[in-house]
Amino acid sequence: MLNRYPLWKYLLILIVCVVGVIYALPNLYPQDPAVQISTTNGSLGSQQLDRVTQALSDDDIQVKSAAMTGNNTALIRLTDAEQQLPARDVVDNLLDNDYTVALNLADSTPSWLTSLSATPMKLGLDLRGGVHFLLEVDMEAAVEQRLKATASAIRADLRDQRIRYRSTDVDDNALHLEFANAEDRDAARDQISQTFNEFQLENRDEGRRAFLDMTLTEQAIKDIQDYAVQQNLTTIRNRVNELGVSEPLVQRQGPSRIVVELPGVQDTAEAKRIVGATANLEFRLEARPDAPDSETESFPFRNDPQRTATLSRDVIITGDRVSSASQGFDQNGRPQVNINLDGTGGSLMNQATRTNIGRNMAVLYIDHSTETRTVTRDGEQVEERIPTTSRSIISLATVQSALSNRFRITGLDSPTEASELALLLRSGSLAAPIYFVQERTIGPSLGAQNIQRGIFSVIVGGLLVIAFMLIRYKAFGVIANAALAVNLVLLIAAMSLLGATLTLPGIAGIVLTLGMAVDANVLIYERIREELRRKTPAQQAIHAGYGRAFTSIVDANLTTLLVAVVLFSIGTGPIKGFAVTLSLGILTSMFTGIVVSRALVNLSIGGKPVKKLWI
Amino acid sequence: MRQFDFMGKRRIAFIVSIVLTIVSIGALVLLNLNLGLDFTGGTVVELHYATVPSLDDIRTLLANSGFENFSVQTFGATDEILVRLQQTFSNDVGNQVVSALSSGGAQLELVRAEFVGAQVGDQLRDQSGLGMLVAMAGVAVYVAFRFQYKFALCALISLGHDVLIVLGLFALFQWEFDLTVLAGIMAVIGYSLNDTIIVYDRIRENIRLSRSDDMAQIFNEAINQTLSRTLATSGTTLLVLFALFFLGGDMIHNFSISLILGIVAGTFSSVYVAAALLIVFKLERQDLIPAKKENVEGEEELP
Numbered sequence: 001m002l003n004r005y006p007l008w009k010y011l012l013i014l015i016v017c018v019v020g021v022i023y024a025l026p027n028l029y030p031q032d033p034a035v036q037i038s039t040t041n042g043s044l045g046s047q048q049l050d051r052v053t054q055a056l057s058d059d060d061i062q063v064k065s066a067a068m069t070g071n072n073t074a075l076i077r078l079t080d081a082e083q084q085l086p087a088r089d090v091v092d093n094l095l096d097n098d099y100t101v102a103l104n105l106a107d108s109t110p111s112w113l114t115s116l117s118a119t120p121m122k123l124g125l126d127l128r129g130g131v132h133f134l135l136e137v138d139m140e141a142a143v144e145q146r147l148k149a150t151a152s153a154i155r156a157d158l159r160d161q162r163i164r165y166r167s168t169d170v171d172d173n174a175l176h177l178e179f180a181n182a183e184d185r186d187a188a189r190d191q192i193s194q195t196f197n198e199f200q201l202e203n204r205d206e207g208r209r210a211f212l213d214m215t216l217t218e219q220a221i222k223d224i225q226d227y228a229v230q231q232n233l234t235t236i237r238n239r240v241n242e243l244g245v246s247e248p249l250v251q252r253q254g255p256s257r258i259v260v261e262l263p264g265v266q267d268t269a270e271a272k273r274i275v276g277a278t279a280n281l282e283f284r285l286e287a288r289p290d291a292p293d294s295e296t297e298s299f300p301f302r303n304d305p306q307r308t309a310t311l312s313r314d315v316i317i318t319g320d321r322v323s324s325a326s327q328g329f330d331q332n333g334r335p336q337v338n339i340n341l342d343g344t345g346g347s348l349m350n351q352a353t354r355t356n357i358g359r360n361m362a363v364l365y366i367d368h369s370t371e372t373r374t375v376t377r378d379g380e381q382v383e384e385r386i387p388t389t390s391r392s393i394i395s396l397a398t399v400q401s402a403l404s405n406r407f408r409i410t411g412l413d414s415p416t417e418a419s420e421l422a423l424l425l426r427s428g429s430l431a432a433p434i435y436f437v438q439e440r441t442i443g444p445s446l447g448a449q450n451i452q453r454g455i456f457s458v459i460v461g462g463l464l465v466i467a468f469m470l471i472r473y474k475a476f477g478v479i480a481n482a483a484l485a486v487n488l489v490l491l492i493a494a495m496s497l498l499g500a501t502l503t504l505p506g507i508a509g510i511v512l513t514l515g516m517a518v519d520a521n522v523l524i525y526e527r528i529r530e531e532l533r534r535k536t537p538a539q540q541a542i543h544a545g546y547g548r549a550f551t552s553i554v555d556a557n558l559t560t561l562l563v564a565v566v567l568f569s570i571g572t573g574p575i576k577g578f579a580v581t582l583s584l585g586i587l588t589s590m591f592t593g594i595v596v597s598r599a600l601v602n603l604s605i606g607g608k609p610v611k612k613l614w615i
Numbered sequence: 616m617r618q619f620d621f622m623g624k625r626r627i628a629f630i631v632s633i634v635l636t637i638v639s640i641g642a643l644v645l646l647n648l649n650l651g652l653d654f655t656g657g658t659v660v661e662l663h664y665a666t667v668p669s670l671d672d673i674r675t676l677l678a679n680s681g682f683e684n685f686s687v688q689t690f691g692a693t694d695e696i697l698v699r700l701q702q703t704f705s706n707d708v709g710n711q712v713v714s715a716l717s718s719g720g721a722q723l724e725l726v727r728a729e730f731v732g733a734q735v736g737d738q739l740r741d742q743s744g745l746g747m748l749v750a751m752a753g754v755a756v757y758v759a760f761r762f763q764y765k766f767a768l769c770a771l772i773s774l775g776h777d778v779l780i781v782l783g784l785f786a787l788f789q790w791e792f793d794l795t796v797l798a799g800i801m802a803v804i805g806y807s808l809n810d811t812i813i814v815y816d817r818i819r820e821n822i823r824l825s826r827s828d829d830m831a832q833i834f835n836e837a838i839n840q841t842l843s844r845t846l847a848t849s850g851t852t853l854l855v856l857f858a859l860f861f862l863g864g865d866m867i868h869n870f871s872i873s874l875i876l877g878i879v880a881g882t883f884s885s886v887y888v889a890a891a892l893l894i895v896f897k898l899e900r901q902d903l904i905p906a907k908k909e910n911v912e913g914e915e916e917l918p
Contacts, residue, residue: 085693086667126866129688233732252732253659259731442697443689447671450864457862461855468851505795508859508867512802512874515852516809519844522851523813526844548820556812559757560805563750567801570746578798582805 001539003606005599013599016591017486023493026109026120032064032077033084035091036104039072044099049074055094061087075106082448121496122263124247124503126446130263133275134438135236137256141368142228142432143221147175150214152314154192155295163188166209167294173221175199175214185210198223225256231431233258238427239274247501247577258434261442263501276436278368279421280429281319281409284311285352286360286396302365302392303413309396311362316352318429321345325426327419328408335418336410339425346405354402362396363409365421368433389433446504454504458511465515473525475614479600480521487517487592494584506581513585519556520593523549525615538610546598553594561586621838621886622831622894628887636776639783646786651793652684656733657701658708664694665722673698673716680715684791695726704730735794743797747804754808762815763903765896770811773889777807777880781873795870803877806852810845810885817841818890822903830898834890849882 037044037052046068053066053076064077078087092101105128109120122128151168154177158165165188166178179185182205189201189212198220204211216224233252240248240260249261260275287296287310295314301307323342330336341349353361368389375384395411412418444451466484469477491510495502528545536544561583568579605613673687673696682700690697702708709728717723751771759767781803785792817837825833853875860871 085689089692132690249734251656251734252730254729257729259659440691440695442691443670445686445688445699446866447674447687449671450866453862453864454859454867457859457864457867460862461858464854464858465851468847468854472847504866505798505870508863508870509798509802511855511859512852515855516806516848518851519809519848522844522847526841526847529843530840552813552816555761555816556809559754559808559812562753562757563801563804563808566750566753567743567746570742570749578801582802 001537001543002608003539003542003598003602005602005606009595010599010603013596016490017596020486020490020493022113022116023118023497024489026107026113026118027492027496029108029110029120031105031120031123032079032108033081034078034104034106035076035084035088036069036102037074037076037091037095037099038102039099044068044072044074048095049076052076052091052094055090056087059086059090061090075104077106077108085443119496119499121492122499122501124501124506125249125261125263125442125444126503127444127451128263129441129443129445130261132438132440132442133260133262133436134253135232135258135260135276135434136437137225137229137232137258138433138435139225139228139256143173143216143224144170145432146224147173147216150196151175154196156314157191157195158188161187161191163191173216177212177214179210179212182210185212188212228432229256229258231428232434235428235430236260236275239277239423241576242423242427243274247503247506257437274420274423276434277420277424278366278430278433279424280366281322281421281425282364282366282391283316283318283349283352284314284362284364285316285356286310286362287312288359299362299364299391299393301396302394302411305392309360309362309393311364311393316361317341317345317348319425320429321348322425323405325422327415327422329415330408330410334410335412335415336408337412337418337422337425338408339406341405343405349403349405353399357399357401359399360396361399362393363411364391365394366391451504454507458507461511462514465518469518469521473521473615476521476525476528476601479597479604480518480525482600483521483592483597484514484518486596487588488514490588490592491584494588495581498580498584500577500580506577509578509581510585513581513589517585517589517593520549520553520589521597523552524593524597528613528615532613532615538613539606541613542601542606546594550594553590557586557590618835618839619842620835622835622891625887625891625894628883628891632776632884632888635780635783638787639779642783642787643779646789648782648786648792649789651791651796652686652699652701653734653794654792655701656731657684657699658704658728659731660698660700660709660712660728661690661726662696662698662713662716663724663726664696667693668696668721668723670696672719676716676719677712680711680718682712682715696723699731704728750804758812758815762819763898765893765898765902766815769889769892769896770808770815772892773811773884774804774807776884776888777803777877780880781877784876785873790869790872793869795867796873799870799873799877802874803881806874806878807881807884810848810881811889813844814838814841814885814890818893819903822900828900830894834894838886838890845882845885849878852878 049066049068053063056063056076061083062079064079066076067074069075076087076091078084088101095101107114107120109118147170151170154175155165155168164180164184166180169176169178177185177188179188182203185203189203192199192212192214193201196214198217199214200217202213202215204213229252233250236258237250240250240262247263249259251259253259291312295312296310297313298308298310301309321341321344322339323345324340326338328336328338366389373384373386374381376382395409412421446454466481469480469484471477473480488510491513500506524545527549528541531541531544532538564579564583564586568576568583670687670689674685677685677687677698682702684701686699688697688699689695698712700708700712709725712728713723713725751774754774755767755771758770778800781800784790785796790796814837817840818834821833821837821840822830825836827833856871856875856878859867860875863871
């Protein structure tokens with residue numbers, strides 16, 4: 001008998017290999033450390049560029065190339081990453097304030113590969129460094145938000161108990177309630193002291209007016225602030241994960257700050273917008289015409305600020321009750337966000353809409369922003385931040401029937417805005433506004449020496465596997481090694497396509513999967529040897545070896561794949577990244593171990609009457 | 616080919632396994648894992664140098680002054696340095712670092728020193744725990760479906776045994792447990808499962824082919840048949856790992872230790888825990904072959 005594959009199988013394998021090589025190829029072109037110059041109101045031309053390159057070479061910095069990349073931007077590629085920071089300082093000193101000088105990593109992928117959307121893998125924070133953001137959580141706003149929410153809850157509570165109040169007012173760390181008379185106040189005080197025990201209550205009389213002052217205790221303020229930082233940390237982690245940045249670093253620093261470090265993101269604009277975004281939603285009913293002023297608030301419409309609507313002060317739910325959100329289009333092709341509420345949110349929404357069919361409900365879009373101004377105070381330059389909160393109505397529609405936990409929101413400007421809003425709702429809102437206090441590029445956390453040793457050990461490990469297979473399986477070892485090489489190419493191609501980030505443990509993981517990937521071939525070859533010992537003819541032994549080892553290989557790999565898939569769907573961050581590498585490794589090694597190595601055997605000796613196998 | 620009587624020595628192996636498991640549980644409970652910077656957080660110190668320093672010199676100076684588990688990075692400019700330490704934050708950590716570094720004569724000043732929280736949040740930890748449990752359940756269902764429930768049970772015990780021993784040894788020797796080690800443990804799960812299933816597959820095949828009811832004998836044959844494969848695969852993987860261990864430097868040192876231990880434990884357990892436990896659970900031919908087929912001649916079951 002002879003071992004042959006039909007032509008289409010060889011062609012299929014060839015196509016897979018060619019595609020693999022193409023998408024793995026960009027990794028061979030290393031990213032150049034570069035300095036990017038851009039200007040908004042200066043002029044940038046080859047003259048300036050010549051001046052810059054001259055200055056750099058005067059400083060013994062080797063410039064690989066310097067070229068204009070647009071009308072107002074230029075890219076100076078360097079040969080040595082160590083010289084990137086000094087180079088930026090040189091250029092920064094040379095050019096005046098009209099120019100922005102930023103570090104950059106320029107892909108040197110040839111254009112024919114870029115046109116196939118082939119890109120190299122990114123290097124992680126440990127190998128290459130990345131961008132470092134330091135965010136400050138606005139603690140005062142966190143307390144104020146909590147007080148406002150409490151005020152809203154108290155109003156609803158008092159109305160339910162039919163206790164009349166005049167107004168509620170928030171300042172500093174206190175909440176002030178005004179009542180028509182002392183009896184109402186005492187009734188309210190009884191009610192409030194039962195539910196809100198984080199407040200110190202105090203009566204205050206001003207003439208005939210009766211007030212109740214509620215002050216937060218020190219401990220309560222600390223708890224609120226702690227919660228705000230923790231909650232923001234979780235939300236930012238979710239957002240960074242939603243952005244698809246793998247191997248990021250998000251951690252608390254000091255009492256009120258959060259550090260975010262992103263690897264390989266050189267276009268920091270998008271990351272910055274998403275990380276710091278504070279958009280949220282509020283659902284409120286339109287006020288009844290006869291409602292007292294103390295219970296209503298007026299808001300402008302988002303797309304027509306001239307138009308306003310008067311809404312009830314009470315919030316039905318906020319975006320925090322959203323359990324999932326996705327961007328879509330309505331039947332007219334306008335962007336919309338589909339929303340699913342969690343259990344509590346669903347029942348709150350149902351209660352509110354069931355009794356108010358026929359009234360209008362508004363969706364408010366809330367955006368906190370912080371303007372930073374540099375002012376001179378006492379002769380020193382101080383950065384002053386002015387937080388502003390804008391609330392605007394994105395839709396006002398009649399409640400047709402009781403809403404449940406699923407509905408959609410229209411009235412957004414663009415699909416981009418809709419998908420960003422969906423992302424923000426999914427990842428949870430920030431418990432308190434945050435602003436950026438620092439933005440830096442950060443060097444690799446591993447020393448150059450450590451990286452070199454790591455990579456050297458990985459190469460040695462790979463060579464040892466190759467040597468082992470050659471010694472143990474001779475001619476068949478050559479085939480196994482060829483299959484292993486294809487496996488490595490396919491794995492790198494798949495990881496590049498998925499935009500994976502490579503860290504040093506990640507590289508070690510790849511080599512490890514290679515060590516394990518030879519398993520399929522080992523299983524097959526041991527079976528062939530067994531068959532040969534039973535005096536089975538050569539071609540038949542090959543056939544039986546591949547056939548019998550097949551179920552073992554499939555069973556073993558499918559169970560491991562199952563683990564990887566579960567880890568991927570449940571895990572986050574580094575666990576997810578590892579699960580991706582593991583599952584890709586299993587798939588490519590099954591393909592190369594079974595199909596590619598068989599094709600090579602069939603091609604080389606499958607068609608010949610061989611007497612003896614060199615195995 | 617020589618046959619080793621693996622099953623005959625299973626009692627000794629059980630004792631070894633049980634002792635190791637008890638030691639591991641004891642170490643985990645009494646000593647706890649020595650969690651790394653990723654899990655515990657620590658202190659971050661920002662420094663400004665008057666002249667551009669060498670990062671390697673800073674690392675050496677810090678190590679000589681008794682600091683452990685730190686990272687040193689440039690921060691925005693070459694003369695701005697960020698040092699992360701596992702040391703718990705206190706007001707004088709910053710000054711300690713400055714005095715340690717200025718002992719080499721360098722001019723530097725402290726910009727700030729603050730505590731940093733863990734890189735791994737509670738949410739991530741809980742989710743990974745849940746993920747592991749669901750993954751185990753998935754494996755059990757798959758193995759029960761492809762083999763039989765006794766196999767599923769033994770495979771799970773063997774998997775738990777391997778993970779527990781690696782974790783236990785990390786606790787016992789107080790090696791630093793960081794995210795790379797966690798990745799290593801997950802690779803161990805994949806590897807150990809792989810190994811166990813290969814042995815099971817051969818056992819199933821041999822039970823179907825053989826007419827003997829002596830399970831220990833069948834298991835011995837199956838393990839001997841897969842032995843050269845087991846040694847070859849563990850061998851190649853260990854070759855890679857030893858290269859990483861001896862040449863790879865600090866970053867992947869603990870990662871390779873976790874895997875070396877895991878692979879040794881995984882190879883041992885696929886023979887002595889996963890297979891030998893099947894005898895304890897009284898696996899019989901009927902478990903794999905429906906009773907109806909008992910009357911059919913053995914030869915007809917050959918493909």
